[in-house]
Amino acid sequence: MRIAVLGTGSVGRALAARTAELGHQVTIGTRDVAATRAGEHAAWAAQHPEVGLATLAAAAGDAELVANATNGSGSLPALTTAGAANLAGKVLLDIANPLDFGAGFPPTLSVHNTDSLAERIQREFPQTKVVKSLNTMTAELMVYPLRLADGEHSVFVSGDDAEAKRIVTGLLVSFGHTDVIDLGDLSTARGTEMLLPLWLRLYGRLDTANFNVKIVR
Amino acid sequence: MRIAVLGTGSVGRALAARTAELGHQVTIGTRDVAATRAGEHAAWAAQHPEVGLATLAAAAGDAELVANATNGSGSLPALTTAGAANLAGKVLLDIANPLDFGAGFPPTLSVHNTDSLAERIQREFPQTKVVKSLNTMTAELMVYPLRLADGEHSVFVSGDDAEAKRIVTGLLVSFGHTDVIDLGDLSTARGTEMLLPLWLRLYGRLDTANFNVKIVR
Numbered sequence: 529m530r531i532a533v534l535g536t537g538s539v540g541r542a543l544a545a546r547t548a549e550l551g552h553q554v555t556i557g558t559r560d561v562a563a564t565r566a567g568e569h570a571a572w573a574a575q576h577p578e579v580g581l582a583t584l585a586a587a588a589g590d591a592e593l594v595a596n597a598t599n600g601s602g603s604l605p606a607l608t609t610a611g612a613a614n615l616a617g618k619v620l621l622d623i624a625n626p627l628d629f630g631a632g633f634p635p636t637l638s639v640h641n642t643d644s645l646a647e648r649i650q651r652e653f654p655q656t657k658v659v660k661s662l663n664t665m666t667a668e669l670m671v672y673p674l675r676l677a678d679g680e681h682s683v684f685v686s687g688d689d690a691e692a693k694r695i696v697t698g699l700l701v702s703f704g705h706t707d708v709i710d711l712g713d714l715s716t717a718r719g720t721e722m723l724l725p726l727w728l729r730l731y732g733r734l735d736t737a738n739f740n741v742k743i744v745r
Numbered sequence: 746m747r748i749a750v751l752g753t754g755s756v757g758r759a760l761a762a763r764t765a766e767l768g769h770q771v772t773i774g775t776r777d778v779a780a781t782r783a784g785e786h787a788a789w790a791a792q793h794p795e796v797g798l799a800t801l802a803a804a805a806g807d808a809e810l811v812a813n814a815t816n817g818s819g820s821l822p823a824l825t826t827a828g829a830a831n832l833a834g835k836v837l838l839d840i841a842n843p844l845d846f847g848a849g850f851p852p853t854l855s856v857h858n859t860d861s862l863a864e865r866i867q868r869e870f871p872q873t874k875v876v877k878s879l880n881t882m883t884a885e886l887m888v889y890p891l892r893l894a895d896g897e898h899s900v901f902v903s904g905d906d907a908e909a910k911r912i913v914t915g916l917l918v919s920f921g922h923t924d925v926i927d928l929g930d931l932s933t934a935r936g937t938e939m940l941l942p943l944w945l946r947l948y949g950r951l952d953t954a955n956f957n958v959k960i961v962r
Binding site for chain 2 (some may be wrong): 712718722740
């Protein structure tokens, strides 16, 4: 699959490296290619020569599946820069969380309760098939779930398009996820985004990000 | 321990029956004793003659530990009726969730993100030691955790008073809980109350309330 990963942070890199490792054709999309190339991204890029680097628009335009791995506060602007036409008809795997660090740590949520970042993105890009997933765990476990407890933990998918959820679920399973829970339509992303306040407190308390939720039933 | 359970719903009954079974002296507090006695509560009460029934104020006044098992929307009024003096100096185990069913199912949260029901209660009753716990699972699993996956799932405690959390943790362990996670001060209850939107969607999806979260690490 031709995959565009929008965002050069730890989530974007983890996803890009892992999908490339699995044989996909992967391009990271960034706001300013020259700046990214000249910055601290260079060392990572040198170790992952198989991952391309392009503008947000070029990366998205060329892809079949686009992953939103930008910061939640910058997701809508980044996707707008990527361009509605470049996103139209495609699966958008939305991993971002609407974290607001304006008042320090722990952050609050800038969207919550009666709306979600995923739904905002879907409303802004109605031709795109938004699937929320992977936003409830640390980057490494997103793509290497077997590194914790033999993969005995859960990942959620939310989305309005069944075929898009099927494609994302296939990708998750290829990473090693064994308990993919389809929560239902995209409004169920409110629930997974609102898991972040608990996640952040656990992160502080357990002194590691290497944990995840399992839904025991 | 002398325990008052405020609330006659499924959570209140489960907690009252289980703590009585464990040898505590338990009284259910209700707004209108005569109405509760004459209503559908009568059959349950007949099966649990060891559990007392009293007004909110009498039950709280007589107890060492008070459990708030009222509906979240009615918790502050119920506790006000119970009386600040009757709650002063005591541990208040707050199990309620601020669910707002005004727009149907699934409910939204009436407090969230930068505040929680637990913190509201604490601010209203500063002489009381509020501990939030058990609000992230169905009533039966609160008090019989071993009935699911041999107890291999997690329960959280949040509170500002270390001794009060120790007392609540002891109670949880006596129920059979093996993974009690102390999240920190009472503001961490925002995280567990905000787990409810996910819990409610899982409830809809899994078609059972017999599930719980385990924090795998």
